[in-house]
Amino acid sequence: MSEMVTIERRAAVENLLQNRDDMLVVCGLGSSTYDVYAAGDHHANFYLWGAMGGAVMIGLGLAIAEPDRQVMVITGDGEALMGIGALATVAAQKPNNLSIVVLDNGHFGETGMQKSHTSHGVDLAEIAAGCGFVGCQTIYDYDVLDAFTNKPNDPTGPRLAVVKITTDNPPRALPNVDGIYVKTRLRQWLGHQPC
Amino acid sequence: MAVSTPHIWEDDIYNAFKKAGISQVPYVPDAGHAHLIRRVHDDPDMTPIVLTTEEEGIASSCGAWLGGKKSVLLMQSSGVGNCVNMLSLVTNCNFPFLTIVSMRGEYGEFNSWQVPMARATPTSFEMMGIEVMRCNSPEEVGPTVDAALYAAFASEQKIAILLSQRLIGRKEW
Numbered sequence A: 001m002s003e004m005v006t007i008e009r010r011a012a013v014e015n016l017l018q019n020r021d022d023m024l025v026v027c028g029l030g031s032s033t034y035d036v037y038a039a040g041d042h043h044a045n046f047y048l049w050g051a052m053g054g055a056v057m058i059g060l061g062l063a064i065a066e067p068d069r070q071v072m073v074i075t076g077d078g079e080a081l082m083g084i085g086a087l088a089t090v091a092a093q094k095p096n097n098l099s100i101v102v103l104d105n106g107h108f109g110e111t112g113m114q115k116s117h118t119s120h121g122v123d124l125a126e127i128a129a130g131c132g133f134v135g136c137q138t139i140y141d142y143d144v145l146d147a148f149t150n151k152p153n154d155p156t157g158p159r160l161a162v163v164k165i166t167t168d169n170p171p172r173a174l175p176n177v178d179g180i181y182v183k184t185r186l187r188q189w190l191g192h193q194p195c
Numbered sequence B: 001m002a003v004s005t006p007h008i009w010e011d012d013i014y015n016a017f018k019k020a021g022i023s024q025v026p027y028v029p030d031a032g033h034a035h036l037i038r039r040v041h042d043d044p045d046m047t048p049i050v051l052t053t054e055e056e057g058i059a060s061s062c063g064a065w066l067g068g069k070k071s072v073l074l075m076q077s078s079g080v081g082n083c084v085n086m087l088s089l090v091t092n093c094n095f096p097f098l099t100i101v102s103m104r105g106e107y108g109e110f111n112s113w114q115v116p117m118a119r120a121t122p123t124s125f126e127m128m129g130i131e132v133m134r135c136n137s138p139e140e141v142g143p144t145v146d147a148a149l150y151a152a153f154a155s156e157q158k159i160a161i162l163l164s165q166r167l168i169g170r171k172e173w
Helices: A009-017 A031-038 A055-065 A077-082 A085-093 A124-131 A142-150 A179-189 B008-020 B031-042 B054-066 B077-083 B087-093 B112-126 B138-155
Strands: A024-027 A045-047 A071-076 A098-104 A135-139 A159-164 B022-027 B047-050 B073-076 B097-102 B131-135 B158-163
Touching: A009 A031, A009 A071, A009 A098, A009 A142, A024 A031, A024 A055, A031 A045, A031 A071, A031 A098, A045 A179, A055 A071, A055 A077, A055 A085, A055 A098, A055 B022, A055 B047, A055 B054, A071 A077, A077 A098, A077 A124, A085 A098, A085 A124, A085 B047, A085 B054, A098 A124, A124 A135, A124 A159, A135 A142, A142 A159, A179 B054, A179 B087, B008 B022, B008 B031, B008 B138, B022 B031, B022 B054, B031 B047, B031 B073, B031 B097, B054 B073, B054 B077, B054 B087, B054 B097, B073 B077, B077 B097, B077 B112, B087 B158, B097 B138, B112 B131, B112 B158, B131 B138, B138 B158
Parallel strands: A024 A045, A024 A071, A071 A098, A098 A159, A135 A159, B022 B047, B022 B073, B073 B097, B097 B158, B131 B158
Antiparallel strands: none
């Protein structure tokens, strides 16, 4: 609780995606989606504008379907909390190509900055550890974030990082809102034909 | 603990899954699906995904399709209401979707707590744009699942198959 929070959300996401290669990225609705788009549009991004609580499970289905590729879910504390059971479901599956990153500013940023559970002491990294994630940590500074970004996945299971971020609110960066387009674009990029 | 007797139509569902190339099967368990779930667990070409709540399986099924794989969600009627908001992912992005729902709370049900969600099950799907098909007799199950799999994955249709409690048999207390 006493750690100083200095990481800004856009810088964090830029760091996470700097060497992404062909990593597939699912991002939770709201600011996480804006952050991922602001870091550079990519056919391998699946932007959510709704389906709150679903980002981690979309990532799980994708990670199981594409076991030879890295999959990263980038979402916020509010979105992760709504789908918190998904941490248990992911831990039970143990996909070693899935990374979950929770950008945790302790607030519901899109709806008026109400405090979320993580501002009241709920620790998502501890919850993930209790679920059985092999690699889970809370990150407070850029050096540790950089190490997470550049470290290969743990061969024994999924990893989760809670990145504590400031409550800065950068201008929205809006990716295409057409879910059919974004879905088809990603599938085509992977070589799957549209129906 | 009661162990359910396998129904022959559960093998028909499994065989339709094999024919269609289903590779992910998320589920919240129900006695009506118990034999099918066991067969999925025994199949190295299928990944069973045990869920904490039904809407997780909607999201994972959409993720599977993004990666070019086919997924079918198994649940019982009592969990259908949990799915409503997450079905917006399916309809908004035009994902293929198939769920097979074992019905409780309708035919000789002792547990009245199951009844409200059973009665609201078809409406809950329909209001989110999901087509509802129903199987009342054993011989309907295989062909219905086969037809729904084809419609879902050949043309991204969204379907819920309800397996009537009359088909499954009432639970004895």
